[in-house]
Amino acid sequence: MIEDRELQLLINDIFEYYGYDFSGYSRASFKRRVDRLYQMDGFSSFPEFLSRVRVDEAYFSRMIEEITVNVTEMFRDPAFYAVLRNEIIPVLATKPFIRIWHAGCSTGEEVYSMAILLKEANLLHKSLIYATDINTNVLDTAKSGVFPLRMMKTYSENYVAAGGREDFSNYYIANYGIAKFSSELSERMVFSQHNLVSDRSFNEFDIILCRNVLIYFDKDLQDRALHLFDDSLATLGYLALGTKETIKFSKMQEQYEQLRKEKIWKKIR
Template sequence: MNQFIPVEKNIDEELEKIEIHLLLEGIFLHYGYDYRNYAYPSIRRRVWHRVHAEKLLTITSLLEKVLYDSACLQRLLADFSINVTEMFRDPSFFLEFKEKVIPLLKTYPSIRIWHAGCSTGEEVYSMAILLHEEGLYEKTKIYATDINTDVLRVAKSGQFPLENMKKYTNNYLQAGGERAFSDYYKVTDTGVKFDSSLSKNLVFAQHNLVTDSSFNEFHVILCRNVLIYFNRELQNKVHQLFYDSLGMFGVLCLGNKESINYTNMNDYYEVISQSQKIYKKIK
């Protein structure tokens, strides 16, 4: 029996880049999904993971399978989708948001928030809890979007693993939570389900930051640790989308590894919090 041997360590790097270019171009031309400007090292790792998972030997063979097998395409797109999240991830961010952004939001008669790249929704529910405790949730609509319909289905359900609650409770308390975190969910046979009152003002929808346009004007946009997977050209394109989607004095929240610096939009914002990457549109 022939033993399957990974070959990417020995492949010519220039040939590998050509194969990946053809794969991404084929996906775009045939299906309309555009991953051509994602950060190359990240895409490369995920492409080779899918090559091995499909028991193939080359990226070109993966291209052939993807073009003729839509189920294989979906598996590859799932590999491309980055779904790392948790409740009150980076508690210091939520503390800073509470201190420096909430006072601004309290001046508005209604609030629209866009959480772009929401994954399975833990941070969306975290924001709903924060706004509830600040007395703002009733006048807020949160639009939570992601390219991946599978993670959106999880987010919409509001159901998460019970074993995660200890860590999430600790995050909540570090983020300045004012109640018992367990007040917000009920334990079920399959995990925990967050209270329906938290989801009544949430709208979950599929949206592709690469190809889709603005769909509303927002007071706050959160896109945390998504842009790190895009190259500079695509980052600038998405920053233009966010700029077009924010009202004047709207707030943009990025991840701790991201920055508005060195983008085309740098001069259009002022810093609210450099450490937590929170910016206000001023032009």
């Protein structure tokens, strides 16, 4: 097991060599994932592991992929997507153009879910969905629009539970165990690497979704990310977080009102 002082050395070197700042990540979660990688790849000493991270960029990319959490699915939490469909998208429809940011988009399942909602509301043509993540490997998967065919039954059930009425299979082509989603959806997406720790705002958005990312940050980093979202969100825009995340007790709380019990807040001033 890696000791705390070794973990701090790793964090310092990652920042020095690659510019990634993990100092604000939940220490217990970060340590657990680094320990898992260390054991899985059979290192016999911490200096050996640290040297590999320093000099081997390909291995560093593997480490990023292993320690950043990429658990997602289409129409995850159907009740959340029902609120998007029935309450938020009709408001967005009144705008001449819709800008959406999926921060920490992982492999893109939730991005495609949003695109499907917009298409069914006849709004996809006047929308642009920015999808960002720190991990370039998961962004490549998201760009491809290719997902395991075995997951389509679950995704279809989620879609129906979220109020979907179309045949979900109309949105993809099945072949050799994979499902390739329509390019009509991906044409309205922009994928880019973005670090919530160090990068700045890059546009003004009507809705920002960052679900199940902040739970892996400590309080200071959560506040920094929320400030970034606030800077990036238009007045009367919406911020959507994960089921265990909140803006309560943050400095921006008074500027927002929560939609019922959902983890969605409207920026009122």
